[in-house]
Amino acid sequence: MVPPGSRQALTVPPENTLGEVAASDPVRLPDLVTVFAKRAERLRALAPGHELEGFLRLIATLIEAQHAALAGLPAGSLPAHGEGPPLDPTTCQRDGTWRVALARILERLDAASLPEAARAAQAALAEASTDRLEALADRFLGGDVAAGEAAQAVFVAAALQVAWTRMAALLDAAQLDPADSGQCPACGSPPVAGVVAPGGTKFGHRHLHCSLCATAWRYVRTRCAHCGSTDKISFRQLAGASYLRAECCEACHGYSKVFYLESARAIEPLADDLGSLGLDVLVGEEGFSRVANPFVLGVMGESRGNN
Ligand SMILES: [Zn+2]
Numbered sequence: 001m002v003p004p005g006s007r008q009a010l011t012v013p014p015e016n017t018l019g020e021v022a023a024s025d026p027v028r029l030p031d032l033v034t035v036f037a038k039r040a041e042r043l044r045a046l047a048p049g050h051e052l053e054g055f056l057r058l059i060a061t062l063i064e065a066q067h068a069a070l071a072g073l074p075a076g077s078l079p080a081h082g083e084g085p086p087l088d089p090t091t092c093q094r095d096g097t098w099r100v101a102l103a104r105i106l107e108r109l110d111a112a113s114l115p116e117a118a119r120a121a122q123a124a125l126a127e128a129s130t131d132r133l134e135a136l137a138d139r140f141l142g143g144d145v146a147a148g149e150a151a152q153a154v155f156v157a158a159a160l161q162v163a164w165t166r167m168a169a170l171l172d173a174a175q176l177d178p179a180d181s182g183q184c185p186a187c188g189s190p191p192v193a194g195v196v197a198p199g200g201t202k203f204g205h206r207h208l209h210c211s212l213c214a215t216a217w218r219y220v221r222t223r224c225a226h227c228g229s230t231d232k233i234s235f236r237q238l239a240g241a242s243y244l245r246a247e248c249c250e251a252c253h254g255y256s257k258v259f260y261l262e263s264a265r266a267i268e269p270l271a272d273d274l275g276s277l278g279l280d281v282l283v284g285e286e287g288f289s290r291v292a293n294p295f296v297l298g299v300m301g302e303s304r305g306n307n
């Protein structure tokens with residue numbers, strides 16, 4: 001775990017996330033040069049001594065492969081913009097870019113360094129037909145991954161993230177409406193976590209961060225990201241981790257994580273979510289649930305189980 005940071009640590013320029021996030025843009029699109037690189041770097045920083053050290057290092061390696069896969073992707077195309085989020089994977093036609101990304105990720109990973117389940121998944125995916133890959137992608141995006149294919153779904157998720165993040169980077173943020181919604185204005189996916197940064201009001205702004213395309217959008221604080229309720233919201237936190245809370249909703253029994261930039265440095269929402277799975281266990285025992293981080297699928301050995 002990351003020890004709670006100090007304000008002093010937060011003042012160190014220029015690589016600090018604080019400055020970037022403090023800007024209260026309604027929608028922030030991903031920066032392809034840094035999005036995966038920073039995520040992998042954050043996981044490498046979180047890993048030493050962590051109880052899930054091997055897992056965090058494995059996912060860091062996978063994210064480094066995502067970063068490498070971005071270079072040299074085919075040109076691809078943006079879907080026609082109709083109603084709703086322009087990159088909604090359940091409504092827009094998917095081109096083959098994500099399969100190119102998958103092949104590049106699979107090639108880059110050294111089989112000898114992978115745990116058995118991941119190695120078997122890597123081999124199976126490398127042999128899989130286009131139809132089977134597309135069916136796997138559909139099941140992942142539909143939250144319908146079977147237990148036996150969870151490890152494969154992690155690689156599929158990684159490849160879809162590459163393709164969707166690249167498309168999101170090509171959008172015009174001014175055309176996207178955060179609409180006070182708990183779902184990504186670019187692609188309609190659920191957030192992986194929220195980050196509260198100082199600025200605006202004395203309480204700061206919250207941005208939710210998309211689990212698929214890495215777009216961030218502003219969302220009211222102390223409001224359920226699942227059902228929009230502002231009643232009966234309560235918070236849970238782990239001892240010694242004041243920079244992180246679970247925002248729990250009694251109305252729908254959903255929860256989401258909120259990271260506070262005031263008290264910790266260099267937060268990367270997807271990486272820090274993986275680095276704080278102990279909080280998920282705690283609130284899960286109380287009966288609250290969320291859409292799992294895509295990379296948790298294979299490790300927990302369970303289906304996504306979110307519907
Ligand atoms: Zn998105």
Ligand SMILES: [Zn+2]
Pocket residue numbers: 224225226227228229249250251252253254
């Ligand atoms: Zn709710």
